[in-house]
Amino acid sequence: MDKRKAILEAAVELIAEKGYTHTSMQQIADSVGVSKGSLYTFFPSKEDLIISIYEHYQQLVFERAFVVGLDGNLPPYERFAKQFQVQFEGILEYKAYMKMHMRGESAQSSEKLEGMGHRMRGRLFSWLERNLIELYGEEIAPYKWDLMWMTQSIYTSYTGLMISSENELVPEQLGKHIVRQIDILAKDFLAGKSNPLLDDQMMRPFSVGMDREGAFTSFEKRENAWKSLYESIHQLDQSHYYLEVTDRISEESRKSNPDEIVMRGLFQLLKADDELNEKAQLLEMQLLPGSEH
Amino acid sequence: MDKRKAILEAAVELIAEKGYTHTSMQQIADSVGVSKGSLYTFFPSKEDLIISIYEHYQQLVFERAFVVGLDGNLPPYERFAKQFQVQFEGILEYKAYMKMHMRGESAQSSEKLEGMGHRMRGRLFSWLERNLIELYGEEIAPYKWDLMWMTQSIYTSYTGLMISSENELVPEQLGKHIVRQIDILAKDFLAGKSNPLLDDQMMRPFSVGMDREGAFTSFEKRENAWKSLYESIHQLDQSHYYLEVTDRISEESRKSNPDEIVMRGLFQLLKADDELNEKAQLLEMQLLPGSEH
DNA sequence: AATGTGTTTGACTCAATAGTCATTTTTACG
DNA sequence: CGTAAAAATGACTATTGAGTCAAACACATT
Helix, strand or coil: CCHHHHHHHHHHHHHHHHCCCCCCHHHHHHHHCCCHHHHHHHCCCHHHHHHHHHHHHHHHHHHHHHHHHHCCCCCHHHHHHHHHHHHHHHHHHCHHHHHHHHHCCCCCCCHHHHHHHHHHHHHHHHHHHHHHHHHHCHHHHHHHHHHHHHHHHHHHHHHHHHHHCCCCCCHHHHHHHHHHHHHHHHHHHHCCCCCCCCCCCCCHHHHCCCCCCCCCHHHHHHHHHHHHHHHHHHHCCCHHHHHHHHHHHHHHHHCCCCCHHHHHHHHHHHHCCHHHHHHHHHHHHHHCCCCCC | CCHHHHHHHHHHHHHHHHCCCCCCHHHHHHHHCCCHHHHHHHCCCHHHHHHHHHHHHHHHHHHHHHHHHHCCCCCHHHHHHHHHHHHHHHHHHCHHHHHHHHHCCCCCCCHHHHHHHHHHHHHHHHHHHHHHHHHHCHHHHHHHHHHHHHHHHHHHHHHHHHHHCCCCCCHHHHHHHHHHHHHHHHHHHHCCCCCCCCCCCCCHHHHCCCCCCCCCHHHHHHHHHHHHHHHHHHHCCCHHHHHHHHHHHHHHHHCCCCCHHHHHHHHHHHHCCHHHHHHHHHHHHHHCCCCCC
16 A cells, blocks of 8 residues: 555645644654654655645646646537536545645745645636637637636635535536636626726736746646647547547546556557557556556 | 734734744734733733734724615615725725735634634625625525625635735725626526526525624624614705715724814714714714713 | 832743654565 | 565654743832
C-alpha cells in the first residue's frame, strides 16, 4: 500500500475538519497508524506536507474539466455545462480536500502556496475566457471580466454549498444552471443593456500569469497528448468510432480508480489504426505511466 | 483615549494581515504600546478579544443598509441599490475588519462565534428576501433561494475584490450593478425560462434563525425607533420637510464619526413638531446615548 | 507627605507541538 | 540463516505563545 498517499489522505481529512494549525503532526501520524518520525521520511516539514496535498489533489479536481473541453463532439454550450458538471463531480469526490481548500487557512502564506493559488485562479479564468469567447465571439471581450468574475463567484459559492451540506445538488443540473445564468447575463451585456464594471486595467492582478505554461507541467503534457489525439482522430474518416472509444477513455480516466485493464484495452483499439498509433501511445504513457513492458 | 478601542483596532489590523493564529497577544500589545498583561484586563482571553472585535464592527458595517431600507422616499429598486451602495461604503471604511472577516480563520470554532456568523448570514438572507418580495411580489417565492444565493455570492466576491485591491470600485456603481444583475436573473425566472435549483427544504440550514429577534438586540431597538419615526412622519402633512431632515440624520449617523452637535440640532428640528417629539426623542436616545441632561 | 486604590507591568509557568536522532525493527539478499 | 541496508520508532529538544501574578507604579484624597 502507498503510505505516502495514505498520509496525504489522512491529513486532508483532519485538516478539513480542524484546520491546518489545529492539526498536529502527531494526530496525522496516529490517524494513519505510523509514528510521527515516519512522516518526516515522506515530507520534510509540515508545510511541505500541505503543499504536497495541494499538488496531489489540485489536478485530480481540475484536470477533468479541461479534457471534456477538448471533445469537439458536443456543441459549445453543452460542452461548457458538461465541464462544470464534471468539475462538480470531482468536487463531490474529493470533498475533504475542497473543504480544506475552502477553509483557506494554511501555512503562513509561503511563496510556494501563494504561487499555486495564483496559478489555479489563472487557470480558472483563462478557462472561463476561452469558453466565453467560444460561445459569444470576440464581441464579448468588453464584458468578459464582469462575466468571469460573477461566474467565478457563483461557481465558488455553489461549491461551498455542495461540500458543506448533505443536500442533493446534482452536478449535472448545477452545471446547466450555471451556464444558463451566465448566458442570461452575457446576452444582457451584448444587448447593450448593462455596462461593464471591470476592465483589463482593474483586473491586471488576476490576468497576469493567466494561461501560462510551466504551471502544472505534468498536466500540460497530458493535455497536449489529449489534444493531439483528438486532432488526429478528426482527420480520420471513421472519426465517429474512434471518438467514441476516446470518450470512453476520457470517462474512465476521470474515475478516481480507473480500471487499468479497461484502459489498456481501449488504447489497444486506437492503436489498431496506424494513423493513431503514435498519439494513442503517447497519451497512454501519460495516463498509465507504469509497466509498459 | 479609549484603550479598549485602540486594542481592538490594532488587533484587527494585525489579524487582517497575518491571520488569527499567527498574531500573538504580544504583538498586539506591542502594536498598541501596552504590556501583554494589560490586554487581559480588557479581554479575558484571546478568543474573547476576537469575539469583541466582531461585536464591535459587525453592526458598524451592516446596520447602515437597514436604515436606508426604511426610507420610503426611494422607489424599491433604487432603494435596494442604495442599500448595497451604503453597505459597500461601510466595507470600504472598515477594510481591515472585512479583510479579517474574509480570511475566515479564527479561534477553533467557538460556540459564540459560530452563532454570530449564523445570525449575520440570517440577517443578510432575510434582508435580501424582504427586498426581493418588495420588488417582485410573492410570485418570486419559488425562485427566492436561487436568487438569494447567487446574490449573496456575487455580493461577497465583489466585497473581496473591493478590499483586496486598490482599484477604484465605486460603491454607487457597484450597488446599481448588482441590483441590475439580480433583476435580469429574476425576470428570467419569472418568465419561466429557468428552473430553480434550491428550495426551502435544501436551504433549511440557512433559513433557521432567519430574521429572528434576539440577535443584535441593541440594533433591533434602534431599527424600531427608526421605523416608528418614519411612520409618524409619513402621517404628517409636511412630511417632505421632515423626511429631508430625517434623511440627513440617517446620513450623519452612518458616518464613522457622526458630529454629535449636528445630530442634536437636527433632532431639535424634529422635536419642534409635537407629533414627532416622542419618536424623535426615542431615536435620539438610541443614537446618542450619552448625556441627555 | 502619607495612604490607599486601581492600573500596568513583564518575568514566569505551563502546555502544545514541530522537528531530531539514537536505537530498534523490518526487509532484502547472498 | 546471517548480515547489511532501509525504514520506523518514540523519547527528546527547542520554541512558541497563552495566560498568571506579585511587584511597581500612577494618581487621587486626606
